[in-house]
Amino acid sequence: MKAVSCLPDARIDAFNVLFEITIGEYEEMISGVLESNVFQRKRVRSSKTVYSLLRNDLKKQCVIPPVVLALTSNADDFEESNLAGFQKFLSENQASLVILDGLQRTYTILDLLQELRDDNDEETLREVSSSKIRMEVYFGINRLGILYRMLTLNTGQTPMSLRQQIEILYLDYLETDLDGVELIRESEGRVASGLDQYNFKDIVEGFNAYLDRDELPIDKADILENINSLEKLSKENQSTELFEKYLEAFSAFVRRVHSQASTVVLSDDYLEGNSSPFGKSFMQVFKKPQAMSGFGAAVGKLIDFEIVSDFQQVIDAVGVLDLSAPEEFLEEINTSLDWLKNNTKKIGNAQRSYFSFFFRDLLNPEGDAYLDMLGSSKSALRKYQGQNM
């Protein structure tokens, strides 16, 4: 492996270093990354796609376009001309690599090498392993910038959804202590039952909603979606770790509510009339993806309208939130959500929209229901009905 060129990317405040690397070295470097990264998009499986043609071409040592990776670990101050320094750093931090572009090509390479081993075709295996490919690696700690670059690279090709890309990018937060907040992967078989525990997937959905200013889930990626996301992303201040701030703000809200109403649950009388409520307690109401998405979209819109300046303002506001009638609020919000369940076409979307209205009213200092949970729950339903029914 050899670093051959370095270009600073001022747009995302990172360095793009071009490496030449043999396929064999690439395999060794990347296999561990793929194994540990369950969020990487699954391969496109077909014997009739361009990738099967690529496999055959690789045997004939064709030159493929560069694969693009990023290092998510902290990078010291590098100098543009210190190529050896980049190379050394990469060697020591391979586990933190993320593939931005070229996942399917990577699978094709690995499949080919395995096929040659299985066929005991040592000669072709040697030739392929020693042939070179180009690899670009972004060095930098700005995640949002890397996310932006991922989108620009993926637009126009078979795209990953924005959510999938965010999941990949923030994967190592699963191992990090975020001011006491723990993110849990569903595949671990654990449940995010603690106050400061959240499903990683739900938080990603909520952050996605913030970036898109849209609480509705967008699973199917298309070119238009990616372009829209690019436009929104380009307006963000990419010097801050927005994902962490989003999480801090939502967690602050949940902690504040919990501190005031941790023992409050729906009464038996209420449950007689509504036996399957949305949430019997405050935690059950708010620690759901619908609430997280509504929160993200609401804050995003408030920032766009310049009613709120940033997440810190939200954090400060929820810090003084007072729940004067928690039992009444819990019943009111469950009644509203029950109405949505019985009267809307798509329940999940309706719930997300409801929470978006709820948090917009709750966090809008210029509104009538500012920091008024009960008032916001009522006005949210009225607004939803006014807009949709």
Place this chain on the structure above:
Amino acid sequence: MSITLKFNGVDTSFRVSTDQPHRLELVASESPEVSVCLETPLILDRAFEGKAFDIHYLTNPNIRENDAAQVICAKTGLRIGWIIPALSLVSDLHDFATNQHFLKYAYIAMRDAFKAIPRGLFTLDVDVGSQDCLRITDLFHESTAFLVVSTEQLVGECEFDLIRAAPSLIASGYLPLGVENPDRYSFCSPICSDGKLKFELSAPAVLDHELVLSLLSSFASSHRDAVLQFFYLYQIIELLIERVFSYEQKQLAQEVLDAGDDSSKIKAALEKVSETVSEKKRIQLLVDRYSKIESELGGLRAACNNLLDQLGMESGSTLVKCLYPIRNFVFHRYRSFPPSSLPALGQVSVELVSVLPKMLGRFEAVEAKTGVGVHYHAPKQGSE
């Protein structure tokens, strides 16, 4: 049984595979390594594997995720299946997500929806090449609902025929899905709110069930045009009173023959002939004798009288006296129909849709003298 889907732009045959224990997959018939999982958040129950079911494809423009319903034979009270909205199969937020009966039928719906889609049935254009998973709403319009019928339940008097059940289904908001894009349908029928849809089959004596379905489809696609919708529905009344006329004529012809030389009997029979030519008389016979439905018409009469009141006309206590004048006004004097009364006309159609299942279900040619039902044969072409 296979389904053809686009895979990276190429039409590819897929079959449903139940090999994986916890999920259904579509597997390419000629390339088994190519598969797409059928995604659902529901924990489906495979308890009905091996049992016999029919699946029918319906559409409902007002359908909601929470609108799954058991399908009950009105005649026997037996549950024969479920209507399951496609939206219900891609969500676990509705009331049925943990209902064990629903989950068993939901499995059958997911399994069989892709098994044998009728030629030309409206589906969405989807390319599964770049997707690992497919949701049922990726292929079927979100207004689609699957009527899953357990054929084991169809015993004795309990039978099911989609075309004959169409009036009942449309009274509950559902129409058989055909080749047309469901977006063209817009009609307001209340969706059953108690989770149960009771159906009646149109009686055999109605004969032309396909025509009834065609008229109902035209009604449904009339884009809330109150006049057109009323027109199409009234054609069903016309169809029934045509049957009434045909049978009455046959009976009277027999009476004339039986009269022999008795001129008074002949005269009486001939007078009845001229009566049955009258549309009003035939409607009365339909209501009183053929469908015996007068007691069920309260809502329809009220809607008709409301409209008559708006039109400045006299209200009526029977269907003849309240529906027939509206028919005449719309068909012969529409130039004078006030636009402000169109909603009232729409309400008449809503009520008419709700009574049609019973009107068609009970329709029976009955001998006037004996009150005994008569098996009615379809007239040969040109014989009437």
